[in-house]
Amino acid sequence: MQYIPNILFAVLLVAGVGYFSVNVRKLIRNIKLGIDVDRSDNKPLRLKNMLKIALGQTKMVRRPIAGFLHVIVYVGFIIINIEVLEIIIDGLFGTHRIFAPLGAVYDFLIASFEVLAFLVLITVIIFWIRRNVIKIKRFLSSEMEGWPKSDGNIILYFEVVLMLLFLTMNAADFQLQNLGADHYVKAGSFPISSWMILPFIENLSESSLVLLERTAWWLHITGILCFLNYLYFSKHLHILLAFPNTYFAKLTPNGKFPNSEAVTKEVKLMMDPDADPFAAPVETEGTEEVAKFGASDVTDLNWVQLLSAYTCTECGRCTSECPANQTGKKLSPRKIMMDTRDRLEEVGKNIDANGSFVADGKQLLGDYISNEEIWACTTCNACVEACPVSIDPLSIINEMRQYLVMEESAAPSELNNMMSNIENNGAPWPYNQMDRLNWINE
């Protein structure tokens, strides 16, 4: 009978971590639906970028208030997780505060967890106020209505509950230590819970305190496991994916758009004076699919772009810097990323249900992202520069333009005029190539 809690804990842990890993596998499978792109080059620089941008939060603090608050929650999250290690060992082996023999170090650790938990609590409340009371503009765009708004708040509620449970557990433990209760070794230092929570529970009996401490302990670890499993369904995935995303982000200048190799092949062939225009197409081994120019669905994007879609935490810094968005156009770079994720999830569920993807008559372009959004972009890179986790929404926009122009011939008519001018006379305006030097004498 005495092992029941241990068994229960092990079951809870296996279930929590198990379900999470099932979803992580799904996540990786979905990301791999993207086309391949080689990002194995320049590992030292990639590592440096990851350490600087993801671990070091250098781009977060470009907006000092949000950045500073975020650093608190981030540091709190990482440090307090050391405590989770102790909880897991205690849970599995029926020990209590297994690290207590560390003595002064343990006191310091517990005290710092408490201080951080308190700071996180305050910060999370400020975050909630920013979202729901001050109503900062970038949290209110149309793409944030419904689930994305709730998601943002649910994360904050989760954190409040987890921090309060942690402090309650400590306060009850502290009081039990004071009462000299069995099992409750004198360990730890409780600078926050001793004044914040303790006064409310001081008069409880020993048995009630044990019940309170155990309840808070169990709910806390259960809450953490729930939160872990919530990640896959939430924008909060960024706490994990910010690392690979900053690592695999493009290293070339922002202004450099990739040159399509499929197009290069065609162009070289066209311009080759030895090419026989009437030659039958070369039979390639197997049935090689004809290359599709540009992207109209998630499977036309590369895996880094899909990883980015899952990484996006919907902070809206991109959208708030976007010139088109600021002047009332429909384009929102954040929405491009959110739509990409939503469509990818839809494709993933389709595969789950059917074994492999069964055409559903839908695609990212048209059913999620409109042509109007795609054509409003000035390719100014403000969104790319603003993203704290190195997401590049512009690359998706440009690939959709490529699809619209090269597959659908669906460019706005003024752009078609511009392009036929370039074809005919080598300039975007209808001037004669022979007049290219007239500017000298005007």
Next chain:
Amino acid sequence: MSEELKVPIMANCFAEGKQPEILFWVGSAGSFDDRAKKISRAFVKILNKANVEFAVLGTEESCTGDIAKRAGNEFLFQMQAITNIEVLNAYEVKRIVTCDPHSFNCLKNEYPELGGAYDVIHHTQFIDELISSGRLIVEGNTYKGKKITFHDPCYLGRANNEYSSPRNVLASTNATIVEMKRSKQTALCCGAGGAQMFKEPEKGTMDINVLRTEDALETKPNIIATGCPYCNTMLTDGVKFKNKEAEVSVLDIAELIANS
């Protein structure tokens, strides 16, 4: 402009067996747009003054294809690029300077993979180089007491991380340089990029160039300086829209230096 400009043509230089120090890529805007042609002339004036041996491709130059690429027409871009690269390589061009950040970005970043690797610089970088090496001396106090604000072109700034050269050049004029509230990495686009120059904007509440002009006017400048022919057009239109053309002029850095 009555002043006689010396503009050598690459084909002639090549025939004479001369390899100029640098090729001036004029670009389509610099060749055909009335406002941008003035920038081309101002830049040549600087090159002549600093005794730079340069040449232009003239009628052998064709659109870089940059606008086509941003509009999604990768095919047309690569056709243009490969045609231009054949010409540039035939003349064994090593170094290119251009007044257009879009051409600059395209030649510098997107041509090499297609066989055209050159040392490409923007004219503000070249002017900065000419001044710091002592080849060009900015004399006089034409702009003393004037307030100048610089608008960062996206394809020079965010796209290629060049923020200091244009500011160094401006600093040489003895003018007071004032920064807009959004500058460098966070500079707002003028609204012309991504082929927007050639189409009507999508439905919205205002035009981007007006919003950017408001940023610039907030600094109460005498001059809004740019380093891009498209930004120049957009901001000139913005200043007109705000009825400020009598007080505020929009000038390219090349024009500022050529007129000093």
